[in-house]
Amino acid sequence: MSRYNPKEAEQKWQARWEAEQVFLAVADASREKYYVLEMFPYPSGRIHMGHVRNYTMGDIVARYKRARGFNVLHPMGWDAFGMPAENAARERGVHPAIWTHENIATMRGQLKAMGLSIDWSRELATCDVEYYGHEQQMFLDFMEQGLVYRKEASVNWDPVDETVLANEQVIDGRGWRSGAPVEQRQLTQWFFRITAYAEDLLQSLDTLERWPEKVRLMQSNWIGRSEGMRIRFTLSGEQAAAMPGDGRLEVYTTRHDTLFGMSFCAISADHPIALALAADDPAIAEFCRQCRDLGGTAEVLERVEKLGLDTRLKVRHPFIAGREAPVFIANFVLMAYGAGAIFGCPAHDQRDLDFARKYGLEVLPVVAPADTLSIDIVNEAYTDNLNGRLINSDFLNGLTIAQAKAQIAGRLTAAGAGEQAVNFRLRDWGVSRQRYWGCPIPVIHCADCGVVPVPRSQLPVVLPTDVSFDRPGNPLAHHPDWKHAPCPRCAKPALRETDTFDTFVDSSWYFARFCSPRAATPVDRREADYWMPVDQYIGGVEHAILHLLYSRFFTRAMKATGYAVEKEPFSGLFTQGMVTHETYRDAGGAWLFPEQIVKGEGGVVHRETGAPVQVGKIESMSKSKRNVVDPEHIIAHYGADTARWFVVSDTPPERDIEWTESGVEGAWRFTQRMWRLVEDSLAKLPPPKDPARVSGFKAAGIPAVLADVPEITDDAALALRKATHETIRNITSDIERFHFNRAVARIYALANHIAAFSAQPAADAGAGYALREALETLVILTGPFMPHLAEACWEALGHKIMLVNVEWPAVDDTLTRVESRTIIIQVNGKRRGELNIPHTMTPTQDYLKAQALAHDAVIRHLDGRKPKTVIVVPDRIVNVVV
RNA sequence: GCCCGCUUGGCGGAAUCGGUAGACGCAAGGGACUUAAAAUCCCUCGGCUGUAAGGCUGUGCCGGUUCGAGUCCGGCAGCGGGCACCA
Numbered sequence: 001m002s003r004y005n006p007k008e009a010e011q012k013w014q015a016r017w018e019a020e021q022v023f024l025a026v027a028d029a030s031r032e033k034y035y036v037l038e039m040f041p042y043p044s045g046r047i048h049m050g051h052v053r054n055y056t057m058g059d060i061v062a063r064y065k066r067a068r069g070f071n072v073l074h075p076m077g078w079d080a081f082g083m084p085a086e087n088a089a090r091e092r093g094v095h096p097a098i099w100t101h102e103n104i105a106t107m108r109g110q111l112k113a114m115g116l117s118i119d120w121s122r123e124l125a126t127c128d129v130e131y132y133g134h135e136q137q138m139f140l141d142f143m144e145q146g147l148v149y150r151k152e153a154s155v156n157w158d159p160v161d162e163t164v165l166a167n168e169q170v171i172d173g174r175g176w177r178s179g180a181p182v183e184q185r186q187l188t189q190w191f192f193r194i195t196a197y198a199e200d201l202l203q204s205l206d207t208l209e210r211w212p213e214k215v216r217l218m219q220s221n222w223i224g225r226s227e228g229m230r231i232r233f234t235l236s237g238e239q240a241a242a243m244p245g246d247g248r249l250e251v252y253t254t255r256h257d258t259l260f261g262m263s264f265c266a267i268s269a270d271h272p273i274a275l276a277l278a279a280d281d282p283a284i285a286e287f288c289r290q291c292r293d294l295g296g297t298a299e300v301l302e303r304v305e306k307l308g309l310d311t312r313l314k315v316r317h318p319f320i321a322g323r324e325a326p327v328f329i330a331n332f333v334l335m336a337y338g339a340g341a342i343f344g345c346p347a348h349d350q351r352d353l354d355f356a357r358k359y360g361l362e363v364l365p366v367v368a369p370a371d372t373l374s375i376d377i378v379n380e381a382y383t384d385n386l387n388g389r390l391i392n393s394d395f396l397n398g399l400t401i402a403q404a405k406a407q408i409a410g411r412l413t414a415a416g417a418g419e420q421a422v423n424f425r426l427r428d429w430g431v432s433r434q435r436y437w438g439c440p441i442p443v444i445h446c447a448d449c450g451v452v453p454v455p456r457s458q459l460p461v462v463l464p465t466d467v468s469f470d471r472p473g474n475p476l477a478h479h480p481d482w483k484h485a486p487c488p489r490c491a492k493p494a495l496r497e498t499d500t501f502d503t504f505v506d507s508s509w510y511f512a513r514f515c516s517p518r519a520a521t522p523v524d525r526r527e528a529d530y531w532m533p534v535d536q537y538i539g540g541v542e543h544a545i546l547h548l549l550y551s552r553f554f555t556r557a558m559k560a561t562g563y564a565v566e567k568e569p570f571s572g573l574f575t576q577g578m579v580t581h582e583t584y585r586d587a588g589g590a591w592l593f594p595e596q597i598v599k600g601e602g603g604v605v606h607r608e609t610g611a612p613v614q615v616g617k618i619e620s621m622s623k624s625k626r627n628v629v630d631p632e633h634i635i636a637h638y639g640a641d642t643a644r645w646f647v648v649s650d651t652p653p654e655r656d657i658e659w660t661e662s663g664v665e666g667a668w669r670f671t672q673r674m675w676r677l678v679e680d681s682l683a684k685l686p687p688p689k690d691p692a693r694v695s696g697f698k699a700a701g702i703p704a705v706l707a708d709v710p711e712i713t714d715d716a717a718l719a720l721r722k723a724t725h726e727t728i729r730n731i732t733s734d735i736e737r738f739h740f741n742r743a744v745a746r747i748y749a750l751a752n753h754i755a756a757f758s759a760q761p762a763a764d765a766g767a768g769y770a771l772r773e774a775l776e777t778l779v780i781l782t783g784p785f786m787p788h789l790a791e792a793c794w795e796a797l798g799h800k801i802m803l804v805n806v807e808w809p810a811v812d813d814t815l816t817r818v819e820s821r822t823i824i825i826q827v828n829g830k831r832r833g834e835l836n837i838p839h840t841m842t843p844t845q846d847y848l849k850a851q852a853l854a855h856d857a858v859i860r861h862l863d864g865r866k867p868k869t870v871i872v873v874p875d876r877i878v879n880v881v882v
Numbered sequence: 883g884c885c886c887g888c889u890u891g892g893c894g895g896a897a898u899c900g901g902u903a904g905a906c907g908c909a910a911g912g913g914a915c916u917u918a919a920a921a922u923c924c925c926u927c928g929g930c931u932g933u934a935a936g937g938c939u940g941u942g943c944c945g946g947u948u949c950g951a952g953u954c955c956g957g958c959a960g961c962g963g964g965c966a967c968c969a
Binding site: 003213214217218221222224226228251252253254255266304306330331332333334336337338339341342343344345349350351352354423424425541544545649650651652655657658660662663665666667669670672673676733741742744745746747748749752822824826828829830831834857868869870871873876877879880881 | 883884885886887893894895896898901902905906907908909921922936948949950951963964965967968969
């Protein structure tokens, strides 16, 4: 008996798959396609367990779908632009391109060692000009379609690193790298007009039936549609006529029903009126500056007091003659949302109430709970916007909130003072980054002609390689000559745009590029029309909003520019959980790696010093806490199959999984156990039959491997066959529904059953067939999870063709249709016994009832009482009710 | 603050429709084999009770619907996630 050697077997089968180009995907209109994609990795240096989990899941789906006869596309690439490469350049003097490509080479090798069924001929990296050049072309197309524009926007600016920071890179108001206080700066930036599709992006969420409900909800909240009114108030006061807006102030509200409770208006510090006032008044200018410097981080806003400055402007109430309300500039009003101005009704909005209390403004309740008709407002606003009746509101009194809204909308619209409006929280996507390692934005700035797109004949705009990182800021801007280019329109000297794209742009269309990664155009329509959309996309939930929303925008924009037919990129989505591990610290509080500790009799101690170790929380693996396990070590020690098996065992894929040494040992034991099971059974098996035809993309329509089993009458053999076919049915549905942990459990259960059967002496010749059928089924069903081991077992079972080319087994319904033979007997819903029904009979309800009433335990529990009724659930239960 | 999700043995988790709660794995304990170890195999394993057969109890807590509730409904608690001055 030989021991299974994963190292040899994995190399052997990976080489054979590659030699026969099994995973090469070729579009074929005669075959049904299936596009499986995992979120492509950032080439940070080495793969981590999160990658192992992600790519194992994708590979299970890809191999399974392939076995089901689909023409599977399963590609891999690299999200290769981004800041870590520039940081490496600054810290270690390595050029970002070299750093990135070395990382890619390392990680490609690590992924290949996992035995993934990937078509590596389609590999791409977003930092290669063959990729980002096409991105530049699409940018120009989007520009022509009006989907791109430039505007001045406020950004987080790190004055030391001289760069823009994303909100996540601002920690406690300081730059995450430099530690310098972050400033708000107005910069002219490029934007994608994602809001043009706000309604469609929201509505179409309903069509994404194979997306997690949670992700759809998060996107829906992010888009943040609200229905309300734009209302234009007439300004009064000395300066009213001089203000922008023709003497009117427009606000957006969702509570126009509370208009009679208005006691002030407030505008943003960036509102045109505020800017106009600030121009003449240093005090106002100073106040506006303070408001802006607050910035946008949520934690700061939480603590900050509501502040306002009276502009001395007033607005007239549209329905109360002679009544006016003051206009404030307020720090809590955002220019980017709605009209950048609000009307304040303190009784029914908490912020307005806080503000009113601070500045001594009137608080007039205008909505009361339906049954009370009056309400006192102290420190808490009454914000119920569904139930309630209007009070203190003239012609609205007594109406419901909905009726009052309709009245107000009707009157204001008729008067030309407003109209109903839909508003979105979603904002346009700013894509400019002042960085080197990204896709150059293909425009030229000319003093005379303005912003001029780079002519298509001059694309791609290639990143220069001779850049230096010896000073802060964007190396492209410092480059001696790269940015100098003649204006394409007037030929005078002009300047290239030195900003590059946000890396989310690169990852917003790579899935489409995979369909034709070497095409001379961004996408080859014939290929894309065949392969798109992605049938199953798999990745971390941390991308639930931005990446997925941007990609959904991009496919719409690509459709508008003729690059795509589908507007939704991913018809199925699965978001997997993280990989976690215990944390360890020494007495000094320093984090320790798992391999530095030993768990023994005396508790947990340091491997070398023997000093006691504190075991901390189970947290997601991170380098900073050192609770990481390197997949390469695991694969070297146990093999890829064991690692793959472990990361889908026990825990449902959407939940976080804890990596434990004993869990991996358990997975390792099973690989050996399965191999032994096959070897030990070989002597009892009839000869193998290779299937007549081969599945995969070279042939369609495949026969089942397991046909022609002779008739079997032995009970144990029949039970094995039944278990075999039930396992096929269950694992098939488990994989379809991403219940990999259940599929794993069922594989264990079938293996246990086979082991028990195999240990008994064979009843007759048929037993060998049942055993071969069960073993081969076990091997095929294990294939998507542990492909190398399964190939080895398949070969050991005597087959000449590779398992990867064998079709998924079919369920024999005649075997599984036989219902349960054990019927549970209950008294008052509690289990009291069971009935065993012989194979040969089909019991009637009356028979079951009689059997139950005659049962010892039932008689004991009835204790002489007459049953009121007896409920019989066919094939399951008899419940005697007293 | 608003929105969403989760809560089952020592642990990860099973339990399509309301119908045998705890599959499968890990850990633990006992035993076999072995000079020994590794590996492997067998047994036990929610709690209480009983020599045993068995009995009682048990899916976060309180209540309801039902012949029957981990599953459905109402309330509460705890944990986790998303958004957050969004008018």
